[in-house]
Amino acid sequence: MKKIALLSNINIDPLKNHLEKNNDLSVYCAGFNQWQTELLNPLSGLYANNPDFVFIYLNADELTQNIDELFAALDVFSAHFKQTQIIIADFMLQPFSVSTYTSDIDLLTNKMNADLKMYASEKQNIHIFGMNRLISYHGYNFLFDDKYWYLGYIKFSYSGFKTIADEMNNLLNSIQGKTKKVLILDLDNTIWGGVAAEDGWENIQIGNQGTGRIYADFQKNIIKLKNQGVLLVICSKNNEDDVREVFEKNKSMLLQWDDFVGHYINWQPKADNILHIATDLKLGTDAFVFIDDHPVEREHARNEIPELTVPEFPSDIAQLNRWLITDVVYPFFAKTAITAEDLEKTNQYQRNAERQNVSQHLSYDEFIKKLNIRLKVKKVNTESYKRIAQLTQKTNQFNLSLKRYTDLEMLNLMENTDYLMLSCEYEDRFGNEGIIGCAIIKLNDDIAFLEAYMLSCRVLGRKVEHFFMNFIVDKLKKINVNQLNAIYKPTQRNAMLKTFLSDYGFTTNDELYYSKKTDKINK
Amino acid sequence: MNTEEKLKEIFATTFNTQSDKITLQTKQNEFENWDSLGQLRLIMAVEEAFNVSFAIDEIASMTTFERILNKVIQKTGKK
Numbered sequence: 001m002k003k004i005a006l007l008s009n010i011n012i013d014p015l016k017n018h019l020e021k022n023n024d025l026s027v028y029c030a031g032f033n034q035w036q037t038e039l040l041n042p043l044s045g046l047y048a049n050n051p052d053f054v055f056i057y058l059n060a061d062e063l064t065q066n067i068d069e070l071f072a073a074l075d076v077f078s079a080h081f082k083q084t085q086i087i088i089a090d091f092m093l094q095p096f097s098v099s100t101y102t103s104d105i106d107l108l109t110n111k112m113n114a115d116l117k118m119y120a121s122e123k124q125n126i127h128i129f130g131m132n133r134l135i136s137y138h139g140y141n142f143l144f145d146d147k148y149w150y151l152g153y154i155k156f157s158y159s160g161f162k163t164i165a166d167e168m169n170n171l172l173n174s175i176q177g178k179t180k181k182v183l184i185l186d187l188d189n190t191i192w193g194g195v196a197a198e199d200g201w202e203n204i205q206i207g208n209q210g211t212g213r214i215y216a217d218f219q220k221n222i223i224k225l226k227n228q229g230v231l232l233v234i235c236s237k238n239n240e241d242d243v244r245e246v247f248e249k250n251k252s253m254l255l256q257w258d259d260f261v262g263h264y265i266n267w268q269p270k271a272d273n274i275l276h277i278a279t280d281l282k283l284g285t286d287a288f289v290f291i292d293d294h295p296v297e298r299e300h301a302r303n304e305i306p307e308l309t310v311p312e313f314p315s316d317i318a319q320l321n322r323w324l325i326t327d328v329v330y331p332f333f334a335k336t337a338i339t340a341e342d343l344e345k346t347n348q349y350q351r352n353a354e355r356q357n358v359s360q361h362l363s364y365d366e367f368i369k370k371l372n373i374r375l376k377v378k379k380v381n382t383e384s385y386k387r388i389a390q391l392t393q394k395t396n397q398f399n400l401s402l403k404r405y406t407d408l409e410m411l412n413l414m415e416n417t418d419y420l421m422l423s424c425e426y427e428d429r430f431g432n433e434g435i436i437g438c439a440i441i442k443l444n445d446d447i448a449f450l451e452a453y454m455l456s457c458r459v460l461g462r463k464v465e466h467f468f469m470n471f472i473v474d475k476l477k478k479i480n481v482n483q484l485n486a487i488y489k490p491t492q493r494n495a496m497l498k499t500f501l502s503d504y505g506f507t508t509n510d511e512l513y514y515s516k517k518t519d520k521i522n523k
Numbered sequence: 524m525n526t527e528e529k530l531k532e533i534f535a536t537t538f539n540t541q542s543d544k545i546t547l548q549t550k551q552n553e554f555e556n557w558d559s560l561g562q563l564r565l566i567m568a569v570e571e572a573f574n575v576s577f578a579i580d581e582i583a584s585m586t587t588f589e590r591i592l593n594k595v596i597q598k599t600g601k602k
Contacts, residue, residue: 011560013560013564014563014564014567017537017564147576147579148563148567150579151563151579151582152559152560152563154563157567158567158568158570158571159571161567
């Protein structure tokens, strides 16, 4: 369970309950207005709590300290807790006050927020919580209530706390990379209005007219998601010819056939199709979000595949795009940064489909040979560490220890000379897949411990794990390491690691602790 | 669910206890976390659940389950 600490200059204690309700989180709330001493004093409850996350909300109306005092306190705390991610709410003042038109309160908060942004941009462990954005979306009166201020120094209303907790949930998921990978879409009355097979490809609602604009905007948003690395798949009860006609002939369509990495257009139950998608993409159904306008299809998919995410669909179609952003994008696809791999993701999966075609006509060894695989193994560096952290968060199948690392932990390990961290980049005749694997090795004289070893599922089944391990063993030999140890953490999905370790010549007595001498390299 | 049952549920979630532990006589400070801060969390949750609003003076006197129940019934008109 992750730990979060809450610090404020007002009473935000009720946030604790709301956060615990939403998340698998243990929450520590510092005493009223103790934020500064908690950050500065190594004997404080905050230091004893050793949290994974700290949330700081400073109400500017009540703030007596200078913003530089906040930054100074943060510097002290961060020096002690390098791994802790700090989330700071941006500053706001009451929108209306006695000074009416005479003072420019925006000037003050803008300056504070600019300083905050500047400070955050220089640090890896600081994230900004968009309080002003919540206020401009929901309204000050909805989020704040004076009554509790006078009863107990609380400024937020019940709805305020709930809204902040929901947004925190989204932000924490995105910081931890706990987001979904695939968006599965129904077609009729979901990405366009009407039914293609009945209304005809030319009569569906999409484009510049009437409700067609709703679906056009929806498709634009979906394309943006795709460009941020979300994989799109069609799952529709239809005849494929009718659907192809829409994509080929209707010029108002913004989404194109090739934007989707899979097209499951048939009359099979949708849950069956979704399970096929999981097999074909080599991803778990817990990485999928399924959007369908039909309540029966949603219910069926939910019942058949409990780990699938199936959001409700808006009953008022005018709300479609707003719903997509607040109920789908923020909860499931929020990102704090976009990596080069994200931008390439759809292409990579499409090339995979081509590779599978090649493999159908060749023996396995021939197939591997014909791929012309080239691996580039490098030490993890400032350009690659974010991608490596992302990989550790997202890889579930070929993953030895399932240890997850944040950007920050990665950065710290990079500076630690006891560690050898290697990234593995993959290229074949179909294209460059970017960084698809990593190894994190702790060195201790002539014995090395493989703390993490993983490969993206995109390249599994091509002996990459063998080639990469050859590099590692060679490298260790060169620095006079003669034994490599590893602990395998068995889960339902990573059994292939066990097979790999014994194939590669690791020895074990209990199928958990593995060991290999580096002098004998297995080819 | 009637008002009394619904209110018991709110007590149970707010103070991390079972709703059958709550009686009409249950009063403030009987649970460890029904302190002054607990009181605010409780009243916030009650206001939200029944869509009612209490004045500051009212809140000060709402220190037993029965008094809170009566206030809610008075505001909502529903038993």
